[in-house]
Amino acid sequence: MTQPAIFFEEVNERQGVFHRRAILLGAFAGLGIGALGARLAYLQLLETQRYEKLATSNQFNFKLAPAPRGVIVDRNGAILAANRPNFRLMVARDKDVDPEATLKTLANYVPLDDARQRRLLRDINSAPKRAPVSVMEDMSWEQFSAISVRSPELPGVTADMGEVRVYPHGGAFAHVIGYVAKVNKEDIDKTPNPEPIMLHPGFRIGKQGVEKALDLQLRGRPGAKKVEVDANGREVRHDEAGDIPPVPGEEVQLTLDVDIQNRALEVFGEESGGAVMMDCRTGDILCMTSAPSFDANRFVRGLTGAEYRALAGYERKPLLDKCLSGLYPPGSTFKTMTALAILAAGISPEERVGCGGGMQFGGRFFHCHKRGGHGSQNLHEAIKNSCDTYFYAMSLRVGPDRIAQAARAFGLGQTFDIGIPGQKKGTVPDQAWKKRYFSKNKAMQPWWPGENLSYAIGQGYLQVNCLQLAVMTARLANADYKALNPRLIKSVGGKEWPRGSDVPDLPFPREHVDRVRAGMAAVTDQSQGGTAWRTSQLGLGDILMAGKTGTAQVRNYDKGGSRGKGGTWSLRDHGLFVAFAPLDAPRYALAVIVQHGMGGSTAAAPRAREIMRTALLKDPELVSRIQKPLPMPEIEPDLELDTVPDTPVMAPQNTPTPTAGPAPPRRDGGPT
Incomplete structure (x- = not known):
């Protein structure tokens, strides 16, 4: 009976294939580990500062702060336009904030009528997310306190202290100096490359007169406040040590006299x-x-x-x-x-x-x-x-x-x-x-x-x-x-x-x-x-x-008409x-x-x-x-005396001589 023949492959050949595959896989793994190591080394050694900043930015944000606007003075240094602190109220749109309900709640503490609420609601909805919109300026201490103590119950609401422009002389310089106001859409559209600070609720832009003509010089350079934020970007605390101080605007001196x-x-x-x-x-x-x-x-x-219509229509x-x-x-x-x-x-x-x-x-x-x-x-x-x-x-x-x-x-x-x-x-x-x-x-x-x-x-x-x-x-x-x-x-x-x-x-x-x-x-x-x-x-x-x-x-008065003050003013x-x-x-x-x-x-x-x-x-x-003194009156010299006497000579007293009859009448018609 014939025995079956069993043939075995060469052991060395199988081992060679295994070794080649192992080396190939090892090379790929080595390359991957090397690339990963190189990448890690690059990120940890060469890009350390960059990622430190990115990591810090996840924890901290910098909020732009307007610079104090430059003062305007007269020729002698008297203040014509300056800044003073004020309490302001702001609302920011966020996912957990209902602006309409928030405004209605705030109306219980500050004067916000329905028309103003509707206008503010449009401004808040059109503003970028988390960008605060100014609701009220110049709050009283009582209003500021009422909002501050309820801030945990009012998400998106901020009551803080800012600066407001003040004109000590009211209307005397209004046309020359002009005034400042909030930045509107037209102001941003007119500016080729608008600065981010223009979107800040506390920033003001010159609208007329010197304030408008020298706006860039008066603005100064904005600073920034370093604040710690949570995962949702909400402010947790203020890190004063990391603040970037603003540079105040330049002083403008006018030739006017107050x-x-x-x-x-x-x-x-x-x-x-x-x-x-x-x-x-x-x-x-x-x-x-x-x-x-x-x-x-x-x-x-x-x-x-x-108010504006009353001024414009007068x-x-x-x-x-x-x-x-x-x-x-x-x-x-x-x-x-x-x-x-x-x-x-x-x-x-x-x-x-x-x-x-x-x-x-x-x-x-x-x-x-x-x-x-x-x-x-x-x-x-x-x-x-x-x-x-x-x-x-x-x-x-x-x-x-x-x-x-x-x-x-x-x-x-x-x-x-x-x-x-x-x-x-x-x-x-x-x-x-x-x-x-x-x-x-x-x-x-x-x-x-x-x-x-x-x-x-x-x-x-x-x-x-x-x-x-x-x-x-x-x-x-x-x-x-x-x-x-x-x-x-x-x-x-x-x-x-x-x-x-x-x-x-x-x-x-x-x-x-x-x-x-x-x-x-x-x-x-x-x-x-x-x-x-x-x-x-x-x-x-x-x-x-x-x-x-x-x-x-x-x-023309050829056809008659009064030129006197009794006529129509115009x-x-x-x-x-x-x-x-x-x-x-x-x-x-x-x-x-x-x-x-x-x-x-x-x-x-x-x-x-x-x-x-x-x-x-x-x-x-x-x-x-x-105020110069009047000239001394000329005194005619006494021709009888050519020398000064050794002792003073007293002038004789004019003693009134009694006269008979009534006194002469007074010129003013009064009793004699």
């Missing part, structure tokens, strides 16, 4: 208008007041819709800056420019024009403000008496282009780099301007001779603002005959801004400017009987003021007055516009006098001049 500014707003009372005062030597603006004004502190806290426009944005006909104050144009045309200042109460031209009678007329007038007398007829007649010989040239040389129709926005250029017309203005109406493009008459007395197409009138007056009064520029911002962060006196000379002969100055001096001179001498006397000794009155019509004439003082060495130039104030001599000049007095009485040199 006393003059406050006095200017005070003298306007309920009237509407503007006043601008400049230093005739440097161009510094000492006062720029627009009346009526508004309290900027109310805008910081936030106005209700009804006919005297408290929100309008009447110094920069308000445009008015300059009236007879513009005759100073027409006078310069007359002199520049080569017309003798002694040439006379007869004034019989007006002038007939082109089938129309142009009235002078004095119905009976001024009689024969030369240039000096025409400025002193503000004779319209003289300037009517001379304007036909001068033409509009020369008048416009003089006006522009003295700052009218221009904007100035004073550091804040809002200026309106106004209109100083000439023949070329009229062609451009009526480009679509060829029939209206020629400059008609009759338009010269209105132009010469500051009416017609002419429109200026109060700042321009102040610049015009300061250039007229400047002792060096410089084309002064106004300066409002004195320094930012301790660095002084350019002075307004670093400018070229005026393009007019000095004797021409001197003649206009002499005419303005006569306007306020009692001995010469100028148009404003009764209401412009300073009462400061030998310190006198020169000026020019103006009354600007706002409508249809009354404007009152204007420009002045400089002291007369012998000018230091301060001033322009005052009283909107619908009826008369420069009655409405504007008295207010200008009070503002000018405040400035003069703050000047130490002028005060010493006012």
